[in-house]
Amino acid sequence: MKTFSCVATLAFITAAFTFTAAAQKTSAELEQEKKELRAKACGTEKVDYKQKTDKAQHPTPEPSADKAMIYVLRTSMLGYKIASKLAVDGKWMGVNRGKTYFYFSVDPGKRYFCSEAENQDYLSLDVEAGKTYFLKQRVEMGMWKARTDLVVVEEAKGREELKDVNLSTFELKP
Numbered sequence: 001m002k003t004f005s006c007v008a009t010l011a012f013i014t015a016a017f018t019f020t021a022a023a024q025k026t027s028a029e030l031e032q033e034k035k036e037l038r039a040k041a042c043g044t045e046k047v048d049y050k051q052k053t054d055k056a057q058h059p060t061p062e063p064s065a066d067k068a069m070i071y072v073l074r075t076s077m078l079g080y081k082i083a084s085k086l087a088v089d090g091k092w093m094g095v096n097r098g099k100t101y102f103y104f105s106v107d108p109g110k111r112y113f114c115s116e117a118e119n120q121d122y123l124s125l126d127v128e129a130g131k132t133y134f135l136k137q138r139v140e141m142g143m144w145k146a147r148t149d150l151v152v153v154e155e156a157k158g159r160e161e162l163k164d165v166n167l168s169t170f171e172l173k174p
Contacts, residue, residue, distance in 0.1 A: 041114035041122035043090025049170040051083060051095045057167050059103075067105035068127035073153070074100055074137040075161050079117075079146030084137040086150075087114040096137055100168035115150035118142040123150055134158025 025033075063069035072086050072094065080098025087093060089112050094102040108129040114122045115137045127133055134153040139146045153161065 037112065037122055037124060038114070038120065040090065041112035041124070042087055042116065042120055043092075043114075045090070045092060047085070047092045048173040049083060049085065049095040050173050051097055051100075051168060051170040053097065053100055054167040054169045059167065060162060061103065063105060063130055063132055066108075066129050068108055068111075068129060069103060069105050069132040070127070071101055071103045071132065071134045071158060071162060072096060072137060073134060073158065073161055073165055074098065074139065075165055076139050078139050079141060082117055082139075082146040084139065084146065084148050085116045086135070086137065087116070088112065090114075094168065095170050096168050098139075099165050101162060101165045102168045102170070113150060115148040117146045117148040118144060119147045121148050121150040123152065125152060132158075134162070136161070 061069065070088070074084055074096035077098040083095045083097060085092055085095045086102075088104075088106060093104050096102060106127060108127055110124055110126050112122065112124050113135060114120055115135075117137075117139065119142065125133065132155060134155060134157070136151050136153045136158075138149040138151060140149070141147070
């Protein structure tokens with residue numbers, strides 16, 4: 001009876017280990033997924049923006065019934081002169097510097113976002129028509145300039161943080 005119990009326990013442990021190992025992705029698979037997400041989010045186009053901070057205006061439009069509204073916030077003054085660009089589905093949409101925001105609307109569905117400073121960070125998000133989403137470009141100092149981290153912020157917190165930033169205006173550099 002004791003032998004049977006040991007064999008049963010060993011069989012259970014082996015099965016659990018095999019299931020866990022099969023369920024985990026290899027580092028090569030994870031790296032490939034990361035490359036695919038980066039390609040969808042950041043694309044291949046290189047752009048530079050001339051950015052200004054507009055302290056006179058503070059528009060906060062609501063989404064139309066058939067689009068999702070995206071607000072992109074950079075709430076920190078750390079590295080405030082360093083630009084943090086943002087792309088959606090491989091198309092660059094705008095740029096922030098310290099304590100600024102910009103916004104745009106997108107079609108509903110799965111969208112891929114890329115934030116770029118010294119590095120790139122990206123995420124995917126399913127957005128719904130008629131809803132508002134807040135993305136935050138968090139910043140930390142890198143080797144030569146600011147590094148970016150892109151996160152989704154809960155709507156109530158995003159609306160609160162939106163009150164403390166200024167509108168980012170920008171145009172493509174020739």
